[in-house]
Amino acid sequence: MRLSTLFGETLREVPSESDSVSSQMLARAGYVRQLAAGLYSYLPLAQRSLRKIEQILREEMDAINGQELCMPVVHPAEIWQESGRWYEIGDEMARFQDRKGRELVLAMTHEEVVGILCKTEIRSYRQLPQMVYHLQTKFRDEPRPRAGLIRVREFVMKDSYSLDQDFEGLQSQYEAHYDAYHRFGARLGINLVAVQSDPGMMGGKIAHEFMYITPVGEDSLVICDETGYAANLDVASFQKIPEPASHEEPLVRVHTPDQKTIAKVAHFCGVSTRQTGKMVFYMGEFGSEEPSRLVAACVRGDMEVNELQLQYAVKAQSLRPAETSEITSVGCVPGFASFRDIDRSKAILVADDLIPESKNLIIGANEVDWHYTGANYGRDFTADVVAPIALAYDGAPDPINGKPLRFVRGIEVGNIFQLGTRYSERLGALFNDQDGKEQPIVMGSYGIGVGRALACVAEQYSDEYGMDLPISVAPYQVILVSLGRAGEVFEAAEALYRELLAANIEVLYDDRSVSPGVKFADADLRGIPLRCTVSSRSLNNGGAEFGRRRSKDLQIIPLDSAVAHIQKAIDECFESLHQRLENLPTWVSRVS
RNA sequence: CGGGGCGUAGCUCAGCCCGGUAGAGCACUGCGUUUGGGACGCAGAAGUCGUCGGUUCAAAUCCGGCCGCCCCGACCA
Numbered sequence: 001m002r003l004s005t006l007f008g009e010t011l012r013e014v015p016s017e018s019d020s021v022s023s024q025m026l027a028r029a030g031y032v033r034q035l036a037a038g039l040y041s042y043l044p045l046a047q048r049s050l051r052k053i054e055q056i057l058r059e060e061m062d063a064i065n066g067q068e069l070c071m072p073v074v075h076p077a078e079i080w081q082e083s084g085r086w087y088e089i090g091d092e093m094a095r096f097q098d099r100k101g102r103e104l105v106l107a108m109t110h111e112e113v114v115g116i117l118c119k120t121e122i123r124s125y126r127q128l129p130q131m132v133y134h135l136q137t138k139f140r141d142e143p144r145p146r147a148g149l150i151r152v153r154e155f156v157m158k159d160s161y162s163l164d165q166d167f168e169g170l171q172s173q174y175e176a177h178y179d180a181y182h183r184f185g186a187r188l189g190i191n192l193v194a195v196q197s198d199p200g201m202m203g204g205k206i207a208h209e210f211m212y213i214t215p216v217g218e219d220s221l222v223i224c225d226e227t228g229y230a231a232n233l234d235v236a237s238f239q240k241i242p243e244p245a246s247h248e249e250p251l252v253r254v255h256t257p258d259q260k261t262i263a264k265v266a267h268f269c270g271v272s273t274r275q276t277g278k279m280v281f282y283m284g285e286f287g288s289e290e291p292s293r294l295v296a297a298c299v300r301g302d303m304e305v306n307e308l309q310l311q312y313a314v315k316a317q318s319l320r321p322a323e324t325s326e327i328t329s330v331g332c333v334p335g336f337a338s339f340r341d342i343d344r345s346k347a348i349l350v351a352d353d354l355i356p357e358s359k360n361l362i363i364g365a366n367e368v369d370w371h372y373t374g375a376n377y378g379r380d381f382t383a384d385v386v387a388p389i390a391l392a393y394d395g396a397p398d399p400i401n402g403k404p405l406r407f408v409r410g411i412e413v414g415n416i417f418q419l420g421t422r423y424s425e426r427l428g429a430l431f432n433d434q435d436g437k438e439q440p441i442v443m444g445s446y447g448i449g450v451g452r453a454l455a456c457v458a459e460q461y462s463d464e465y466g467m468d469l470p471i472s473v474a475p476y477q478v479i480l481v482s483l484g485r486a487g488e489v490f491e492a493a494e495a496l497y498r499e500l501l502a503a504n505i506e507v508l509y510d511d512r513s514v515s516p517g518v519k520f521a522d523a524d525l526r527g528i529p530l531r532c533t534v535s536s537r538s539l540n541n542g543g544a545e546f547g548r549r550r551s552k553d554l555q556i557i558p559l560d561s562a563v564a565h566i567q568k569a570i571d572e573c574f575e576s577l578h579q580r581l582e583n584l585p586t587w588v589s590r591v592s
Numbered sequence: 593c594g595g596g597g598c599g600u601a602g603c604u605c606a607g608c609c610c611g612g613u614a615g616a617g618c619a620c621u622g623c624g625u626u627u628g629g630g631a632c633g634c635a636g637a638a639g640u641c642g643u644c645g646g647u648u649c650a651a652a653u654c655c656g657g658c659c660g661c662c663c664c665g666a667c668c669a
Contacts, residue, residue, distance in 0.1 A: 009602095009603095009619085011603065011604090012603080012604085012618060012619080012630065013603060013604045013605095013617095013618075014604080015603080015604085016598090016603090016604075016605095016661090016662075017661075017662070018662070018663090019662080019663070034661090036660085036661085037660085037661065037662090085669070088669075089669060090667095092667090092668075092669075093669085108669065109669070111669095140668085140669085142667090142668070143593080143666080143667050143668070144665090144666090144667075144668090146662085146663080151668090218668095320666090321666095481628095483627070483628060484627055484628090486627095513627090514627090514630090515626080515627055515628090515629085515630075515631055516627060516628045516629060516630095517627090517628080517629040517630045517631075518629085518630050518631095519628090519629085519630090520628075520629045520630085521629065521630045522630085524629090533628080535627095535628065536628095537628065538628095545628095
């Protein structure tokens with residue numbers, strides 16, 4: 001490709017549209033342009049990179065017996081009504097009507113269509129297992145798109161769907177995806193960490209997210225480098241160690257003027273926050289049939305509430321922080337609340353499982369400026385539900401060996417879900433088993449965001465001058481820079497360009513008549529890993545100048561063997577990338 | 593949805609407080625010079641100041657509504 005004709009300019013100045021490194025780099029390098037919030041055009045360079053990422057996905061999916069197909073982006077509403085998600089999903093799903101008034105939706109994912117396809121294609125256990133995948137556009141009307149390609153509304157996802165007759169089959173395909181996703185990350189040059197995650201409304205019990213670890217990530221994770229335990233904060237567990245206490249002290253009502261927060265009360269009483277019980281109030285929604293109810297949660301004073309686990313503990317559809325009036329309506333005094341003296345007919349009381357283990361807590365007395373000391377679960381107060389509802393924290397003891405967990409942030413590049421039979425049952429995707437009995441197909445679903453993967457690569461492989469993409473992702477392998485329009489240099493560069501093309505080397509040829517500074521600056525920006533320069537200086541030295549992007553260690557390669565030299569360097573780039581495939585985490589080697 | 597910021601030429605931004613001729617740099621066009629790390633001179637083209645309304649003799653500037661974009665939070669099958 002000649003740079004003089006490439007569609008897509010570099011930007012000299014940092015675009016103002018977003019703060020994230022990847023979006024600024026991709027914009028400056030002429031890869032992407034924003035059309036609206038969360039909607040991007042991919043210019044030719046980005047398109048080439050995306051196609052390379054897609055090709056890697058195809059190879060990895062094919063390697064685990066996937067079959068590529070393609071399903072529509074526009075779906076009739078009925079299939080989403082059948083699966084139930086028409087009613088469960090809110091404004092995130094784009095809904096519209098066709099000219100006849102038929103309700104349509106833009107696909108957020110494709111479980112429903114796969115289920116519909118199974119109804120006609122799969123009838124017998126003899127046809128299972130199967131795995132299908134596609135690379136297709138999704139639309140999710142995110143409440144807040146952000147960070148360039150990291151969180152967009154329209155994006156291409158590789159989504160695959162496993163179809164099995166039983167859970168053993170599902171487990172096996174799940175494990176195959178687990179390993180394939182690690183290979184995918186390695187081939188892109190990024191480390192993906194598999195973390196336990198919340199299956200959420202996808203249903204099923206087991207799910208993992210594949211995270212690219214970076215401080216700019218939007219998900220919070222806990223990981224332990226020693227045991228390999230890794231989990232999304234939502235589902236992270238940790239060891240809970242009660243404060244030592246020799247005996248139960250008596251319950252004593254103490255005056256605590258103006259000590260409204262846990263920190264203040266603990267300080268006032270001269271104890272650690274670990275000796276206190278903290279109350280947090282939510283309003284729980286339980287569906288249209290049931291009225292919403294107050295959910296009162298109690299965790300030890302040094303901890304926070306894990307809202308997702310609290311929601312599961314009370315089997316609520318959703319939780320929101322309670323208003324002060326809602327708290328007082330059950331007899332609680334904000335700032336001085338506890339499970340004692342609460343109207344238990346109007347609220348669900350949930351205690352973290354550490355609370356019954358903890359002796360002699362300070363809790364609220366439900367009266368302004370008063371607390372109790374020496375409160376003990378069972379004797380002085382009880383809950384309706386005891387469950388692990390405390391949020392893991394930085395340094396919390398690993399659930400396996402008790403070593404401190406590390407808090408990190410990550411970007412979710414992929415996820416894998418064991419769906420089970422939820423969709424096949426609702427959509428009627430059944431097969432006849434060996435006994436001739438109808439059974440629902442056991443499904444799994446597995447996604448990878450293609451653009452998000454590119455953003456993660458750009459995030460990692462950038463410096464102040466631009467991107468330095470791995471050879472597997474870079475739109476071109478080498479950038480050929482010609483300096484000077486003098487006849488000899490021009491002829492040599494043109495000849496080398498033709499030779500590189502003939503040798504099937506992916507070359508971006510800067511044939512523009514701009515100053516050397518512009519060419520080098522653009523070469524640094526564009527993300528091409530190798531650079532070859534032809535100039536009168538290089539010709540005088542015996543050929544072309546060649547090396548890694550921005551390297552000071554440049555070698556002169558004779559023109560007649562230049563192609564071979566460049567091919568060798570490309571091969572070495574791939575080899576060093578492929579070394580990442582060794583010692584990858586696998587399902588078998590995982591701990592968590 | 594809550595909080596904050598912004599919207600002026602293709603890009604980055606100044607001008608707005610204090611109302612009166614729409615600006616700079618980069619990019620672009622032409623001519624000439626220049627060619628190893630974002631060159632220089634001369635000439636030129638380019639904006640309905642997001643939008644609608646109000647105040648005023650007069651609005652980019654003051655006031656109000658709306659729209660859009662970014663950031664923090666909520667949310668995220």
